[in-house]
Amino acid sequence: MEKLSEIVERVQRLADRSQSRRLPDRHPNRDFFIADLVEWAVKDDRHSMEHPMFSLSKKPDKRIRSYEHNSNRIVIAPSAYGLATIWDKDILIYAVSQLVAAINADRKDVSPTVRVTAYDLLVSTNRHTGGGDYDQLQKSFERLSGTRITTDIRTNGVRQREGFGL
DSSP, X not given: OOOHHHHHXXXXXXXXXXXHHSOOOSOTTOOOOOSOOTTOOGGGOHHHHHSOOSBOOSSOOOOOEEEEETTEEEEEEOBTTBSOBTTTHHHHHHHHHHHHXXXXXXXXXXXXXXXXXXXXXXXXXXXXXXXXXHHHHHHHHHHHHHOEEEEEEEETTEEEEEEEEO
């Protein structure tokens, strides 16, 4: 059986190796990502893995996805700019974290509309802040707003077809 000190040393080596594979912290003095998401395990986001709403490709993915399960249907349709990507998902996580932080702070002016500055969003999501990066951010917003999700919802025995954008 290993001694506790050997286990601690092995864990430290693994942590050091893991740290070397992470993205560099491009903005170490900024802290805009207010909400504490430590308790949420991204790998446990079962629903978006079961019905992938985000493309993993950096090239525009314009395929329409359709899923059926237990007589429920979901259709995910991209815009002319393509399907929202997994990198665009950072923007949604950032926006939700801002809303949760405002709710937790008992702010009275919380609304579904989140206003951010592009620079703060880029810094908070550990992205570069050059001119081209603002163009990429604009394209992310276009993909997010253009991706449409349509599903039929059964409420009180009545099937209702609803659609919304990300």
